[in-house]
Amino acid sequence: MCPSNFVKKSERKAAEEEKFTNLYVKNLVDGMKEDLLEEIFSRYGKVFSVVIMKDGKGSSRCFGFVNFQSPDDAKKALEAMNGVQLGTIFEGRFLYVAVAQRKEDCCKELQNYYVQNTPIRSGIYSCIAHDRTGSYHTHASEQCWD
DSSP: OEEOOOOOGGGOSHHHHOOOOEEEEEOOOTTOOHHHHHHHHGGGSOEEEEEEEEOTTSOEEEEEEEEESSHHHHHHHHHHHTTOBOGGGGTTOBOEEEEEEOHHHHHHHHHHHHHHTOTTTTSOEEEEEEOTTSOEEEEEESSOOO
16 A cells, blocks of 8 residues: 555545545654554544554554545545644654555556656656766767666
């Protein structure tokens, strides 16, 4: 799972119609317990499950997932909790809350984003090369190598 890209409220169309119940939450501190995270998010509705991801040693990876029973409750929590700073529990960190996505879906979105926003789309690469005098220059070519 990974977060979805940020979309301005004015640009949201399909995202508003999309029904989701699972939220991705990051910027948690190492000592955050699942019970406390559930208590915080249950203000917005019935929480189905909470998980904080841990590494091989059992230490928090500082992110987790909160799954609501109702899409409306999940939407309320997303809107209310994203960007919230919750006192000393979070050591002054701001929560990042987003709709959780399957890893495959997220990777496809990121690939599409980078393909569309990279100036190398046309197959022409801008290379930095040096000549025998030691000076550097850029040039466009079909391939990049020294």
